[in-house]
Amino acid sequence: MKRFFLSLSFFLSIFMLSGCWDRVEVNDIAIITATAIDLTEDNQIKVTAQVFIPRALSGGGGLGTGGGDLTLIRTGIGSNLADAVSKLQMVLPRTIFWGQCKVFIFGMGLAENGIREQFDFLVRHPEPRGRAFMFVSKADTEKVLQLLPPLERYSGEVLKELLDFKIGLPVTMKDLDLMLTSDAQNAVLPLIKVYPPNKGKTENESIPYISGSAIFSKDKMIGTIGEYETRGIMWIKNMLKYSTISFKAGNEEEEISVSPVQSDVKLKPRISKDKWKMTIKVQAEGDVVQNETKLNLMDPETIKRLEIDFGKNIKHRIEAAIDPLQKEFNIDIIDFATEFHHHYPKEWKKVKNRWNEIFPQIEVSVDVNANIRRPGYTSTPSGLPKDEVKK
Amino acid sequence: MDKGRISSIQMGMMMYLTILATAILTVPSITAKYAKKDLWLSPIWASIIGFFTVIIVIQLSKRFPRQSFFQICEHTIGTLATKLLGFLYFTFFLIASGQITRTYAEFIKVFFIKTPVSVIMITMLLLSAFTVIAGIEVIGRVAQLFFPIFVFSVFIIIFLLLPQLEPSNIFPILENGLLPSLKGAIIPQIWFGELFLIVFLLPSLSDSKGMKWGILTVLLILVTFIITNITVLFILNQNTEFYIYPFLSATQLVNLGDFIESIEPIIIAIWILGTFIKITVFYYVTILTTAQWLKLSDYKPIVWPIGILIVEVSFWAVPNLMVNNHIDITVFPFLFPIMQTFIPLFILGMAVIRKKSKSLEI
Numbered sequence A: 001m002k003r004f005f006l007s008l009s010f011f012l013s014i015f016m017l018s019g020c021w022d023r024v025e026v027n028d029i030a031i032i033t034a035t036a037i038d039l040t041e042d043n044q045i046k047v048t049a050q051v052f053i054p055r056a057l058s059g060g061g062g063l064g065t066g067g068g069d070l071t072l073i074r075t076g077i078g079s080n081l082a083d084a085v086s087k088l089q090m091v092l093p094r095t096i097f098w099g100q101c102k103v104f105i106f107g108m109g110l111a112e113n114g115i116r117e118q119f120d121f122l123v124r125h126p127e128p129r130g131r132a133f134m135f136v137s138k139a140d141t142e143k144v145l146q147l148l149p150p151l152e153r154y155s156g157e158v159l160k161e162l163l164d165f166k167i168g169l170p171v172t173m174k175d176l177d178l179m180l181t182s183d184a185q186n187a188v189l190p191l192i193k194v195y196p197p198n199k200g201k202t203e204n205e206s207i208p209y210i211s212g213s214a215i216f217s218k219d220k221m222i223g224t225i226g227e228y229e230t231r232g233i234m235w236i237k238n239m240l241k242y243s244t245i246s247f248k249a250g251n252e253e254e255e256i257s258v259s260p261v262q263s264d265v266k267l268k269p270r271i272s273k274d275k276w277k278m279t280i281k282v283q284a285e286g287d288v289v290q291n292e293t294k295l296n297l298m299d300p301e302t303i304k305r306l307e308i309d310f311g312k313n314i315k316h317r318i319e320a321a322i323d324p325l326q327k328e329f330n331i332d333i334i335d336f337a338t339e340f341h342h343h344y345p346k347e348w349k350k351v352k353n354r355w356n357e358i359f360p361q362i363e364v365s366v367d368v369n370a371n372i373r374r375p376g377y378t379s380t381p382s383g384l385p386k387d388e389v390k391k
Numbered sequence B: 001m002d003k004g005r006i007s008s009i010q011m012g013m014m015m016y017l018t019i020l021a022t023a024i025l026t027v028p029s030i031t032a033k034y035a036k037k038d039l040w041l042s043p044i045w046a047s048i049i050g051f052f053t054v055i056i057v058i059q060l061s062k063r064f065p066r067q068s069f070f071q072i073c074e075h076t077i078g079t080l081a082t083k084l085l086g087f088l089y090f091t092f093f094l095i096a097s098g099q100i101t102r103t104y105a106e107f108i109k110v111f112f113i114k115t116p117v118s119v120i121m122i123t124m125l126l127l128s129a130f131t132v133i134a135g136i137e138v139i140g141r142v143a144q145l146f147f148p149i150f151v152f153s154v155f156i157i158i159f160l161l162l163p164q165l166e167p168s169n170i171f172p173i174l175e176n177g178l179l180p181s182l183k184g185a186i187i188p189q190i191w192f193g194e195l196f197l198i199v200f201l202l203p204s205l206s207d208s209k210g211m212k213w214g215i216l217t218v219l220l221i222l223v224t225f226i227i228t229n230i231t232v233l234f235i236l237n238q239n240t241e242f243y244i245y246p247f248l249s250a251t252q253l254v255n256l257g258d259f260i261e262s263i264e265p266i267i268i269a270i271w272i273l274g275t276f277i278k279i280t281v282f283y284y285v286t287i288l289t290t291a292q293w294l295k296l297s298d299y300k301p302i303v304w305p306i307g308i309l310i311v312e313v314s315f316w317a318v319p320n321l322m323v324n325n326h327i328d329i330t331v332f333p334f335l336f337p338i339m340q341t342f343i344p345l346f347i348l349g350m351a352v353i354r355k356k357s358k359s360l361e362i
Helices: A002-017 A054-058 A081-090 A108-113 A116-124 A141-146 A155-164 A173-181 A227-236 A300-329 A336-343 A345-361 B008-038 B042-063 B069-077 B079-111 B117-134 B136-164 B179-185 B188-204 B210-242 B246-251 B264-293 B300-317 B321-330 B332-353
Strands: A029-039 A045-052 A071-078 A095-097 A103-107 A133-137 A187-194 A208-217 A220-225 A245-248 A255-258 A262-272 A275-291 A363-374
Touching: A029 A108, A029 A141, A029 A155, A045 A081, A045 A141, A071 A081, A071 A141, A081 A095, A081 A116, A103 A108, A103 A141, A103 A155, A108 A133, A108 A220, A116 A173, A133 A155, A133 A173, A133 A208, A141 A155, A141 A187, A155 A208, A173 A187, A173 B210, A208 A227, A208 A300, A220 A227, A220 A300, A227 A262, A227 A300, A245 A300, A262 A336, A275 A300, A275 A336, A300 A345, A300 A363, A336 A345, B008 B042, B008 B079, B008 B136, B008 B179, B008 B188, B008 B210, B008 B246, B008 B264, B008 B321, B042 B069, B042 B179, B042 B188, B042 B210, B042 B332, B069 B079, B069 B264, B069 B332, B079 B117, B079 B264, B079 B300, B079 B321, B079 B332, B117 B136, B117 B264, B117 B300, B136 B210, B136 B246, B136 B264, B179 B188, B188 B210, B188 B264, B188 B332, B210 B246, B246 B264, B264 B300, B321 B332
Parallel strands: A029 A095, A029 A103, A103 A133, A133 A187, A275 A363
Antiparallel strands: A029 A045, A045 A071, A187 A208, A208 A220, A245 A255, A255 A275, A262 A275
């Protein structure tokens, strides 16, 4: 009897162990590759999803370029993001799957109105990844997702790849969450524009690209800064590990370019006699890649002079980034609050609630130690007769 | 009652898994609510309860070798009081087991959205019941089997997270003095107090190194606790307290060269291994308590009824996750130390005052 029940339970468990009763196969899910969230004119939330079409990849015979699109675009409109997503599901025959969505784009309208309410859905829902990148789009969000990039497979991929080599500020969902609750409570997100299509191509055959950043006070967007300032901010945040810098050497008309510039930036806060000061210490070094001038780069004296100009250029870049923040926007997106909090917890507590008033008054000094290590493959300017080379 | 024997190392592994399986996931968040950035200091204060409990329990078992907890009570405070105490411990372990089972189910439910909670709990308790019937020796061996997997997985995850760590998040240390980190210690001390359970395991030890491994277990738990708390702090910074399962949220961020990512299934798997040991140990102790309290000759007949009761309690006591965490914060910080540390301390005190001890004469 015991043996009978034992063997029975063994047989019965075969049916249980397969574990397939609520399986989700790839052909049951709609893999979202990029999502755009925007506000409609009557204050509804519009969500636009770029859905990957697996069939387009597998069928069609390999590298044939004429095949159908790899993605399709669907939109849903609702009173909030969750509602809009459920409306989106109504026009998708497969279950929405967020796990592969690496790009989330906020439209300008929503960004100016405040993103917190909709951002909550992304953080709370178990599927969207904390590592997904966040953007703000100047162009119409639906259009950005509709673009058919010539090189990459879909526009979401383009944005992700661009960020991978640090063209703009890489801000993930987790970073944005941390920024909004940080000591300064402000955020900055990369800004997207649409690259004008090449001649003879249709309007859609282009890519979105990153141009500058959107500045957020709390969760509301209050303005934008350009590419030059954005790179300055990336210097301060120590995100720029490799870059190319061109600078005018002394009194020369022409420029010298150094690349790749490897840098390390440290923020050193100080409070003395009620004066809040921040020293930005920059350590940078690089190799010369282009020499427009007639200077001989093998001369140690010349290099010493060049290093000073090199440093001045970096200093200017950083100051140009801080200037609009302190004078125009009055908000801190460069972690000064965190630095002061770490080093001066007591003083910080007093000014915590009026940080936006203190921040513009901080005296910022930039201290650059720039080095040029190697001249590249040639010493004297190429294509220049020896007697024209300057000292 | 249970003739099985385990080594003291197995006992240590059992306790390590019992305590850390649930502690790694939910405790950093609750600790951060009070300790903020000092959450990595809190386990240090909390571990004092752990050391204290181990020493009390070991002293008790030295005075009364190979005696069960309720036999010890009878020797020191009399039969009537022991019966009352037995009832208290019976309900206490029943509620604790129920709540642990529910915590487990709530966590799994996040991923198994369509599976009913009751199915998750019953399948787990079914497995635990078989293990409990098999006895302490099997539990010990299973723990020994799972321990390396658990420890290895936790540390491999922390290793993979290394590039994302932001060590400056630790500052400012002790911004508001010691008080926040002490407050934060109130929750983790519940987990350290669970070392009291070894009072039920000590009579089954095959060697006499219970003291050494008990203390070593507390130390190991403390180290793991600090490391996981620091990892979570270095990644989620001030947001640690807002995540229900911070370590899981941190694991989701693992990305090594766009190749190794989305490894959170590992953490779910180790959580299941660990909680299986935890539920089994609590289940076993509940059964043992009941059997010893009612002076049954065998504990096996009550395994199934008590199992059903645990499932029921987990529904009665906890309507939703919010209440579950609320109980963790409001009720358990008082209930657990009283049951796990202060009552044993009182019994040890009585034994010392009345100069009672019982040498080997069973």
